Amino acid sequence: MSSPNPLEGDNVPQHILALLTRLHAESLNQEAGIAKADYDASVIHSNMKDKFIALEPDKCQFVYQLARAINAKYIVEAGTSYGVSTIYLALAVAANCRATGGVGKVVGTEHEAGKAEKARTYWEECGSIVKDIVELREGDLRKTLKEGLETVDLLLLDIWTPMALPTLELVKPKLRPGAVVIADNTIGSAAGYQDLLEYMRAPGSGFTNLTLPYNNGLEMSVYSPN
Template identity: 60%
Template sequence: MSAPAPNPVVAPDHVLALLDRLHKESLTQENALPSTYLASGGFDDLMRDKFIALDQDKCQFVYQLARATGARNIVEIGTSFGVSTIYLALAVGSNLDRLGGEGKVVATEKEHTKAEKARQYWQEAGNDLVTRHIDLREGDLLETLTKDIPQIDLILLDIWAPVALPALKLLEPKLRSGGVVILDNSISSATRYKELLEHLRSPKNGYTNLTLPYSKGLEMSVKL
Protein backbone atom coordinates (compact mmCIF):
# COMPACT_ATOMS: atom_id res chain seq x y z
CA MET A 1 0.00 0.00 0.00
CA SER A 2 1.38 3.40 -0.96
CA ALA A 3 1.94 6.03 1.70
CA PRO A 4 -0.66 8.80 2.00
CA ALA A 5 0.13 12.02 0.17
CA PRO A 6 2.00 14.47 2.42
CA ASN A 7 0.22 17.55 3.70
CA PRO A 8 2.47 20.64 3.42
CA VAL A 9 0.39 22.75 5.81
CA VAL A 10 2.21 23.61 9.03
CA ALA A 11 -0.45 24.27 11.69
CA PRO A 12 -1.64 22.99 15.07
CA ASP A 13 -3.74 19.83 15.16
CA HIS A 14 -6.99 21.72 15.84
CA VAL A 15 -6.51 23.78 12.65
CA LEU A 16 -5.76 20.72 10.53
CA ALA A 17 -8.82 18.98 11.98
CA LEU A 18 -10.96 22.05 11.22
CA LEU A 19 -9.77 22.11 7.60
CA ASP A 20 -10.44 18.38 7.17
CA ARG A 21 -13.95 18.86 8.58
CA LEU A 22 -14.75 21.81 6.35
CA HIS A 23 -13.50 20.05 3.22
CA LYS A 24 -15.68 17.04 4.04
CA GLU A 25 -18.71 19.30 4.47
CA SER A 26 -17.92 21.01 1.18
CA LEU A 27 -17.54 17.71 -0.67
CA THR A 28 -20.83 16.42 0.75
CA GLN A 29 -22.68 19.51 -0.47
CA GLU A 30 -20.98 19.47 -3.87
CA ASN A 31 -21.91 15.81 -4.37
CA ALA A 32 -25.53 16.71 -3.63
CA LEU A 33 -25.70 19.25 -6.47
CA PRO A 34 -27.58 18.25 -9.62
CA SER A 35 -25.27 16.60 -12.16
CA THR A 36 -26.05 19.28 -14.73
CA TYR A 37 -25.29 22.26 -12.49
CA LEU A 38 -22.16 23.34 -14.37
CA ALA A 39 -24.13 23.68 -17.58
CA SER A 40 -27.04 25.42 -15.92
CA GLY A 41 -27.83 28.96 -16.94
CA GLY A 42 -28.65 29.63 -13.30
CA PHE A 43 -25.24 28.48 -12.07
CA ASP A 44 -24.43 31.61 -10.10
CA ASP A 45 -27.85 31.74 -8.40
CA LEU A 46 -27.55 28.06 -7.57
CA MET A 47 -24.16 28.52 -5.96
CA ARG A 48 -25.02 31.69 -4.04
CA ASP A 49 -25.63 29.96 -0.69
CA LYS A 50 -23.74 26.70 -1.28
CA PHE A 51 -20.83 25.73 0.94
CA ILE A 52 -18.41 24.71 -1.83
CA ALA A 53 -14.78 25.32 -0.95
CA LEU A 54 -11.68 25.18 -3.13
CA ASP A 55 -10.66 21.51 -3.30
CA GLN A 56 -8.32 20.40 -0.54
CA ASP A 57 -5.48 19.41 -2.88
CA LYS A 58 -5.75 22.79 -4.61
CA CYS A 59 -5.70 24.59 -1.26
CA GLN A 60 -2.56 22.71 -0.28
CA PHE A 61 -0.93 23.59 -3.60
CA VAL A 62 -1.73 27.30 -3.23
CA TYR A 63 -0.42 27.20 0.36
CA GLN A 64 2.80 25.54 -0.81
CA LEU A 65 3.14 28.06 -3.65
CA ALA A 66 2.67 30.98 -1.26
CA ARG A 67 5.31 29.55 1.07
CA ALA A 68 7.74 28.87 -1.78
CA THR A 69 7.44 32.39 -3.19
CA GLY A 70 7.51 34.10 0.20
CA ALA A 71 4.18 35.76 -0.53
CA ARG A 72 3.31 38.37 2.07
CA ASN A 73 0.45 40.16 0.32
CA ILE A 74 -2.26 38.01 -1.21
CA VAL A 75 -5.64 38.99 -2.64
CA GLU A 76 -8.40 36.38 -2.61
CA ILE A 77 -11.20 37.30 -4.99
CA GLY A 78 -14.16 35.25 -3.80
CA THR A 79 -13.69 34.24 -0.17
CA SER A 80 -17.05 32.50 0.24
CA PHE A 81 -17.00 30.61 3.57
CA GLY A 82 -13.32 31.33 4.09
CA VAL A 83 -11.80 27.85 3.89
CA SER A 84 -9.09 28.65 1.35
CA THR A 85 -8.50 31.91 3.23
CA ILE A 86 -7.29 29.91 6.23
CA TYR A 87 -4.57 28.33 4.08
CA LEU A 88 -3.55 31.73 2.71
CA ALA A 89 -3.43 33.29 6.18
CA LEU A 90 -1.33 30.41 7.53
CA ALA A 91 1.10 30.84 4.64
CA VAL A 92 1.34 34.61 5.08
CA GLY A 93 1.85 34.23 8.83
CA SER A 94 4.66 31.73 8.31
CA ASN A 95 6.29 33.95 5.70
CA LEU A 96 6.16 36.98 7.98
CA ASP A 97 7.73 34.98 10.82
CA ARG A 98 10.52 33.89 8.48
CA LEU A 99 11.07 37.01 6.41
CA GLY A 100 9.78 39.83 8.60
CA GLY A 101 7.97 42.87 7.28
CA GLU A 102 4.23 43.32 6.94
CA GLY A 103 1.58 41.52 4.95
CA LYS A 104 -2.08 40.57 4.72
CA VAL A 105 -4.58 38.43 2.92
CA VAL A 106 -7.06 40.87 1.42
CA ALA A 107 -10.23 38.81 1.09
CA THR A 108 -13.45 39.79 -0.69
CA GLU A 109 -17.00 38.57 -0.16
CA LYS A 110 -20.28 40.10 -1.29
CA GLU A 111 -22.69 37.84 0.62
CA HIS A 112 -22.99 38.91 4.27
CA THR A 113 -24.03 35.48 5.52
CA LYS A 114 -20.96 33.89 3.96
CA ALA A 115 -18.70 36.58 5.40
CA GLU A 116 -20.10 36.01 8.89
CA LYS A 117 -19.62 32.26 8.64
CA ALA A 118 -16.07 32.75 7.38
CA ARG A 119 -15.27 34.92 10.40
CA GLN A 120 -16.56 32.15 12.70
CA TYR A 121 -14.26 29.57 11.10
CA TRP A 122 -11.28 31.94 11.31
CA GLN A 123 -11.93 32.52 15.00
CA GLU A 124 -12.13 28.76 15.49
CA ALA A 125 -8.72 28.43 13.84
CA GLY A 126 -7.36 31.19 16.06
CA ASN A 127 -6.79 34.92 15.99
CA ASP A 128 -2.99 34.80 16.18
CA LEU A 129 -2.71 32.10 13.52
CA VAL A 130 -5.37 33.23 11.07
CA THR A 131 -7.73 36.14 11.79
CA ARG A 132 -5.09 38.81 12.37
CA HIS A 133 -3.59 38.11 8.94
CA ILE A 134 -6.89 38.72 7.09
CA ASP A 135 -8.41 41.97 5.85
CA LEU A 136 -11.95 40.95 4.87
CA ARG A 137 -13.64 43.45 2.58
CA GLU A 138 -17.35 42.84 2.46
CA GLY A 139 -19.43 44.25 -0.39
CA ASP A 140 -18.92 44.95 -4.11
CA LEU A 141 -15.30 44.03 -4.78
CA LEU A 142 -15.07 46.52 -7.63
CA GLU A 143 -15.48 49.15 -4.91
CA THR A 144 -13.73 47.53 -1.95
CA LEU A 145 -10.54 46.84 -3.94
CA THR A 146 -10.05 50.41 -5.14
CA LYS A 147 -7.95 51.61 -2.19
CA ASP A 148 -5.26 50.54 0.27
CA ILE A 149 -3.96 47.66 -1.84
CA PRO A 150 -0.25 46.90 -1.28
CA GLN A 151 2.07 45.41 -3.87
CA ILE A 152 0.59 41.97 -4.54
CA ASP A 153 2.49 38.69 -4.60
CA LEU A 154 -0.38 36.33 -5.36
CA ILE A 155 -4.00 36.57 -6.50
CA LEU A 156 -6.48 33.71 -6.05
CA LEU A 157 -9.53 34.00 -8.32
CA ASP A 158 -12.58 31.89 -7.51
CA ILE A 159 -15.44 34.24 -8.25
CA TRP A 160 -18.55 34.92 -10.30
CA ALA A 161 -17.28 34.96 -13.89
CA PRO A 162 -18.59 38.38 -15.06
CA VAL A 163 -16.57 40.25 -12.42
CA ALA A 164 -13.41 38.12 -12.60
CA LEU A 165 -11.69 40.01 -15.42
CA PRO A 166 -12.68 43.50 -14.18
CA ALA A 167 -11.36 42.56 -10.73
CA LEU A 168 -8.06 41.32 -12.15
CA LYS A 169 -7.61 44.47 -14.25
CA LEU A 170 -8.26 46.53 -11.14
CA LEU A 171 -5.44 44.74 -9.32
CA GLU A 172 -2.90 44.32 -12.12
CA PRO A 173 -1.13 47.65 -11.49
CA LYS A 174 -0.30 46.34 -8.01
CA LEU A 175 0.78 42.84 -9.10
CA ARG A 176 4.56 42.62 -8.85
CA SER A 177 6.82 41.19 -11.50
CA GLY A 178 6.89 37.46 -10.80
CA GLY A 179 3.52 37.67 -9.06
CA VAL A 180 1.14 34.76 -9.59
CA VAL A 181 -2.54 34.59 -10.54
CA ILE A 182 -4.39 31.36 -9.74
CA LEU A 183 -7.79 30.68 -11.33
CA ASP A 184 -9.94 27.76 -10.25
CA ASN A 185 -12.06 25.64 -12.62
CA SER A 186 -10.17 26.81 -15.69
CA ILE A 187 -11.12 23.64 -17.61
CA SER A 188 -14.68 22.95 -16.44
CA SER A 189 -15.64 26.64 -16.60
CA ALA A 190 -13.50 27.62 -19.59
CA THR A 191 -16.54 28.98 -21.42
CA ARG A 192 -17.64 31.10 -18.47
CA TYR A 193 -14.10 32.42 -18.00
CA LYS A 194 -13.43 32.82 -21.73
CA GLU A 195 -12.56 36.55 -21.63
CA LEU A 196 -10.40 36.18 -18.53
CA LEU A 197 -8.45 33.27 -20.00
CA GLU A 198 -7.98 35.15 -23.27
CA HIS A 199 -6.60 38.09 -21.29
CA LEU A 200 -4.18 35.93 -19.31
CA ARG A 201 -3.01 34.02 -22.36
CA SER A 202 -2.57 36.97 -24.71
CA PRO A 203 1.18 37.63 -25.21
CA LYS A 204 0.62 41.39 -25.03
CA ASN A 205 -0.47 41.16 -21.38
CA GLY A 206 2.82 39.68 -20.21
CA TYR A 207 1.92 36.42 -18.48
CA THR A 208 3.24 32.91 -18.82
CA ASN A 209 0.49 30.34 -18.30
CA LEU A 210 0.12 26.74 -17.23
CA THR A 211 -3.04 24.70 -16.77
CA LEU A 212 -2.42 22.39 -13.83
CA PRO A 213 -4.06 18.95 -14.02
CA TYR A 214 -6.21 19.24 -10.92
CA SER A 215 -9.90 18.31 -11.02
CA LYS A 216 -11.75 20.79 -13.28
CA GLY A 217 -8.48 22.63 -13.91
CA LEU A 218 -6.36 25.16 -12.08
CA GLU A 219 -4.73 27.93 -14.10
CA MET A 220 -1.39 29.33 -12.93
CA SER A 221 -0.27 32.55 -14.58
CA VAL A 222 2.98 34.37 -13.76
CA LYS A 223 3.35 38.09 -14.44
CA LEU A 224 6.60 38.83 -16.25
Protein backbone atom coordinates (compact mmCIF):
# COMPACT_ATOMS: atom_id res chain seq x y z
CA MET A 1 0.00 0.00 0.00
CA SER A 2 1.41 3.40 -0.98
CA SER A 3 1.83 6.16 1.55
CA PRO A 4 -0.98 8.73 1.60
CA ASN A 5 -0.25 12.25 0.45
CA PRO A 6 -1.01 14.74 3.26
CA LEU A 7 -1.79 17.45 0.70
CA GLU A 8 -4.70 15.40 -0.55
CA GLY A 9 -5.92 14.99 3.04
CA ASP A 10 -5.88 18.77 3.40
CA ASN A 11 -7.89 19.19 0.19
CA VAL A 12 -5.20 21.07 -1.72
CA PRO A 13 -6.67 22.14 -5.09
CA GLN A 14 -6.23 19.66 -7.90
CA HIS A 15 -4.49 22.13 -10.20
CA ILE A 16 -1.71 22.53 -7.60
CA LEU A 17 -1.36 18.78 -7.15
CA ALA A 18 -1.07 18.40 -10.92
CA LEU A 19 1.53 21.16 -11.11
CA LEU A 20 3.62 19.55 -8.38
CA THR A 21 3.47 16.18 -10.12
CA ARG A 22 4.70 17.81 -13.32
CA LEU A 23 7.50 19.75 -11.64
CA HIS A 24 8.74 16.74 -9.68
CA ALA A 25 8.86 14.72 -12.90
CA GLU A 26 10.88 17.44 -14.64
CA SER A 27 13.26 17.69 -11.69
CA LEU A 28 13.83 13.94 -11.45
CA ASN A 29 14.38 13.75 -15.22
CA GLN A 30 17.03 16.48 -14.99
CA GLU A 31 18.77 14.83 -12.05
CA ALA A 32 18.99 11.53 -13.92
CA GLY A 33 21.31 13.26 -16.38
CA ILE A 34 23.60 14.82 -13.76
CA ALA A 35 26.94 13.12 -13.11
CA LYS A 36 28.83 13.14 -9.83
CA ALA A 37 31.51 15.31 -11.43
CA ASP A 38 28.89 18.00 -12.04
CA TYR A 39 28.82 18.65 -8.29
CA ASP A 40 32.52 19.50 -8.11
CA ALA A 41 33.05 22.85 -6.42
CA SER A 42 34.80 24.25 -9.51
CA VAL A 43 31.81 23.67 -11.81
CA ILE A 44 28.74 23.26 -9.62
CA HIS A 45 27.60 26.87 -10.01
CA SER A 46 27.61 26.83 -13.81
CA ASN A 47 26.26 23.29 -14.07
CA MET A 48 23.35 23.79 -11.67
CA LYS A 49 22.43 27.30 -12.78
CA ASP A 50 19.39 26.05 -14.73
CA LYS A 51 18.59 22.85 -12.80
CA PHE A 52 15.63 22.23 -10.50
CA ILE A 53 17.48 20.21 -7.82
CA ALA A 54 14.16 20.01 -5.98
CA LEU A 55 13.46 17.97 -2.88
CA GLU A 56 12.00 14.59 -3.79
CA PRO A 57 8.22 14.22 -3.39
CA ASP A 58 8.44 12.11 -0.21
CA LYS A 59 10.73 14.66 1.44
CA CYS A 60 8.45 17.52 0.41
CA GLN A 61 5.44 15.72 1.84
CA PHE A 62 7.29 15.07 5.09
CA VAL A 63 8.30 18.72 5.42
CA TYR A 64 4.71 19.74 4.69
CA GLN A 65 3.40 17.37 7.37
CA LEU A 66 6.06 18.58 9.82
CA ALA A 67 5.17 22.23 9.22
CA ARG A 68 1.54 21.38 9.86
CA ALA A 69 2.42 19.48 13.05
CA ILE A 70 4.35 22.36 14.60
CA ASN A 71 1.84 24.97 13.37
CA ALA A 72 4.58 26.77 11.45
CA LYS A 73 3.50 30.20 10.26
CA TYR A 74 6.89 31.76 9.52
CA ILE A 75 9.34 29.67 7.51
CA VAL A 76 12.71 30.46 5.94
CA GLU A 77 13.83 28.45 2.93
CA ALA A 78 17.48 28.73 1.93
CA GLY A 79 17.76 27.62 -1.68
CA THR A 80 14.41 28.18 -3.37
CA SER A 81 15.55 27.28 -6.91
CA TYR A 82 12.41 26.89 -9.06
CA GLY A 83 10.17 27.04 -6.01
CA VAL A 84 8.85 23.48 -5.83
CA SER A 85 9.40 22.88 -2.11
CA THR A 86 8.31 26.48 -1.52
CA ILE A 87 4.85 25.53 -2.73
CA TYR A 88 4.59 22.84 -0.06
CA LEU A 89 5.79 25.25 2.62
CA ALA A 90 3.34 27.95 1.58
CA LEU A 91 0.45 25.48 1.50
CA ALA A 92 1.31 24.32 5.03
CA VAL A 93 1.50 27.90 6.32
CA ALA A 94 -1.81 28.75 4.65
CA ALA A 95 -3.47 25.69 6.21
CA ASN A 96 -2.09 26.56 9.66
CA CYS A 97 -3.38 30.11 9.39
CA ARG A 98 -6.82 28.89 8.39
CA ALA A 99 -6.90 26.45 11.30
CA THR A 100 -5.60 28.65 14.11
CA GLY A 101 -5.76 32.20 12.79
CA GLY A 102 -3.06 34.74 12.22
CA VAL A 103 -0.98 35.55 9.17
CA GLY A 104 1.98 33.66 7.81
CA LYS A 105 4.90 33.89 5.45
CA VAL A 106 7.54 31.81 3.71
CA VAL A 107 10.76 33.75 3.12
CA GLY A 108 12.60 32.17 0.21
CA THR A 109 16.11 32.91 -0.99
CA GLU A 110 17.50 32.52 -4.50
CA HIS A 111 20.77 33.75 -5.99
CA GLU A 112 19.90 33.14 -9.64
CA ALA A 113 17.54 35.72 -11.14
CA GLY A 114 16.37 33.31 -13.85
CA LYS A 115 15.32 30.72 -11.30
CA ALA A 116 13.58 33.36 -9.20
CA GLU A 117 11.60 34.54 -12.21
CA LYS A 118 10.55 31.00 -13.11
CA ALA A 119 9.58 30.21 -9.51
CA ARG A 120 7.26 33.18 -9.47
CA THR A 121 5.46 31.89 -12.56
CA TYR A 122 4.77 28.58 -10.81
CA TRP A 123 3.50 30.34 -7.69
CA GLU A 124 1.26 32.49 -9.89
CA GLU A 125 -0.08 29.31 -11.45
CA CYS A 126 -0.93 28.02 -7.95
CA GLY A 127 -2.88 31.16 -7.13
CA SER A 128 -3.18 33.33 -4.04
CA ILE A 129 -3.00 30.37 -1.65
CA VAL A 130 0.72 30.21 -2.50
CA LYS A 131 1.80 33.47 -4.13
CA ASP A 132 0.40 35.65 -1.34
CA ILE A 133 2.35 33.68 1.29
CA VAL A 134 5.82 33.79 -0.32
CA GLU A 135 8.37 36.58 -0.03
CA LEU A 136 11.33 35.84 -2.29
CA ARG A 137 14.63 37.55 -1.52
CA GLU A 138 16.99 37.52 -4.50
CA GLY A 139 20.75 37.74 -4.25
CA ASP A 140 23.38 36.63 -1.74
CA LEU A 141 21.48 35.31 1.26
CA ARG A 142 24.30 36.45 3.54
CA LYS A 143 22.95 39.91 2.76
CA THR A 144 19.26 39.26 2.10
CA LEU A 145 18.72 37.39 5.39
CA LYS A 146 20.77 39.80 7.45
CA GLU A 147 17.73 41.71 8.65
CA GLY A 148 13.96 41.85 8.45
CA LEU A 149 13.21 38.37 9.78
CA GLU A 150 10.45 37.63 12.26
CA THR A 151 10.40 34.73 14.71
CA VAL A 152 11.14 31.58 12.68
CA ASP A 153 9.27 28.30 13.19
CA LEU A 154 11.07 26.24 10.55
CA LEU A 155 14.27 26.62 8.52
CA LEU A 156 14.81 24.52 5.39
CA LEU A 157 18.39 24.24 4.17
CA ASP A 158 18.41 22.95 0.59
CA ILE A 159 21.41 24.82 -0.67
CA TRP A 160 25.05 24.52 -1.70
CA THR A 161 26.58 22.94 1.42
CA PRO A 162 29.23 25.63 2.16
CA MET A 163 26.36 28.09 2.62
CA ALA A 164 24.44 25.95 5.12
CA LEU A 165 26.26 26.93 8.31
CA PRO A 166 26.44 30.66 7.45
CA THR A 167 22.69 30.55 6.84
CA LEU A 168 22.00 28.86 10.15
CA GLU A 169 24.17 31.38 11.98
CA LEU A 170 22.17 34.23 10.42
CA VAL A 171 18.78 32.72 11.21
CA LYS A 172 19.52 31.14 14.60
CA PRO A 173 18.88 34.33 16.64
CA LYS A 174 15.34 34.33 15.22
CA LEU A 175 14.56 30.64 15.86
CA ARG A 176 11.88 30.15 18.47
CA PRO A 177 12.27 27.42 21.10
CA GLY A 178 10.99 24.26 19.42
CA ALA A 179 11.80 25.51 15.93
CA VAL A 180 12.88 22.84 13.47
CA VAL A 181 15.82 22.92 11.05
CA ILE A 182 15.75 20.55 8.06
CA ALA A 183 18.87 19.98 5.96
CA ASP A 184 18.76 17.87 2.80
CA ASN A 185 21.28 15.23 1.64
CA THR A 186 23.21 15.06 4.91
CA ILE A 187 24.30 11.48 4.17
CA GLY A 188 25.02 11.85 0.47
CA SER A 189 26.80 15.18 1.03
CA ALA A 190 28.16 14.45 4.51
CA ALA A 191 31.61 15.87 3.75
CA GLY A 192 30.15 19.17 2.59
CA TYR A 193 27.93 19.37 5.65
CA GLN A 194 30.69 18.50 8.12
CA ASP A 195 30.96 22.00 9.63
CA LEU A 196 27.18 22.36 9.95
CA LEU A 197 26.72 18.95 11.54
CA GLU A 198 29.62 19.42 13.95
CA TYR A 199 28.17 22.78 14.97
CA MET A 200 24.67 21.44 15.53
CA ARG A 201 25.78 18.27 17.29
CA ALA A 202 28.28 19.94 19.61
CA PRO A 203 27.42 19.86 23.34
CA GLY A 204 25.57 23.01 24.32
CA SER A 205 24.57 23.89 20.75
CA GLY A 206 20.90 24.01 21.70
CA PHE A 207 20.00 21.48 19.00
CA THR A 208 18.86 17.89 19.23
CA ASN A 209 19.46 16.04 15.99
CA LEU A 210 18.15 13.06 14.06
CA THR A 211 19.14 11.78 10.62
CA LEU A 212 16.09 10.49 8.79
CA PRO A 213 16.53 7.61 6.31
CA TYR A 214 15.29 9.36 3.20
CA ASN A 215 17.33 9.16 0.00
CA ASN A 216 20.80 10.57 0.77
CA GLY A 217 19.64 11.55 4.26
CA LEU A 218 17.50 14.29 5.72
CA GLU A 219 18.61 15.92 8.96
CA MET A 220 15.91 17.04 11.38
CA SER A 221 17.07 19.22 14.25
CA VAL A 222 15.00 20.80 17.00
CA TYR A 223 16.16 24.02 18.63
CA SER A 224 15.85 23.86 22.42
CA PRO A 225 18.09 26.57 23.88
CA ASN A 226 18.93 26.42 27.56
